Amino acid sequence: MAQKIADGIDRRILNELAANARLTNNELAERVGLSASACLRRLRRLEETGIIRGYAVLVDPALEGWTMTAIASIRLSRQHDDEIRMFEDAVRSWDEVIECQLVTGSRDYVLTVMSAGLESYERFIKDKIAKLNCVDTIETSFVMNTIKSRKYGLGR
Structure with missing residues (x-):
């Protein structure tokens, strides 16, 4: 608990x-x-007690060459353990994915993806996500501006 x-x-x-x-x-x-x-x-x-899980350094994504953030909603073709494991293992290995969440609703996963631009994101989709047989659909929204970002910190 x-x-x-x-x-x-x-x-x-x-x-x-x-x-x-x-x-x-x-x-x-x-x-x-x-x-x-x-x-x-x-x-x-x-x-x-694990309330503080660690300390982190926040790096400016632009210094990594990442100037665009995309939110990719993924639906798997089936909810089989082997396909879930395949997808999650692949996501863990991709540097472009900075966050992946299993969600409820019409999609299975939501990924926050950083890239150098539209061409870079297209390559990521074609070379990585679309090559996984377990992926049924990919829907992408691009972040225009971040209004608030507070990763697990507390409000004042």
Whole structure:
């Protein structure tokens, strides 16, 4: 069973780290109104219980040559274990896919795909997704602008 956030202080710790995971313990303690030792104890508990699963570096996609984001909705031809495994294994190996979610509704998966542009995305579809026999349909929407992005951080 997943752990829950204990109180408002834990939530403030998580908010501060979501905004800047490189804060020192002393800076974090000052921002949330705790002593350094109390803050460190709470931080360790949040890590040990799995509430904090890790720390990450956010890289500008443009520096990778990725200037276009596409949302690809995929429907598999059948819901057989071997086809599901084939699709998921393939997706895990593709650098262009930055996120893949199994969803309900008329589609089976939603992929967030980064590419260098329309030609690059077309190659990705033709050379990778369309070559999987388990894929029935692919429907793509292109991201025009990101209004909000908060990957598992908490709101203020």
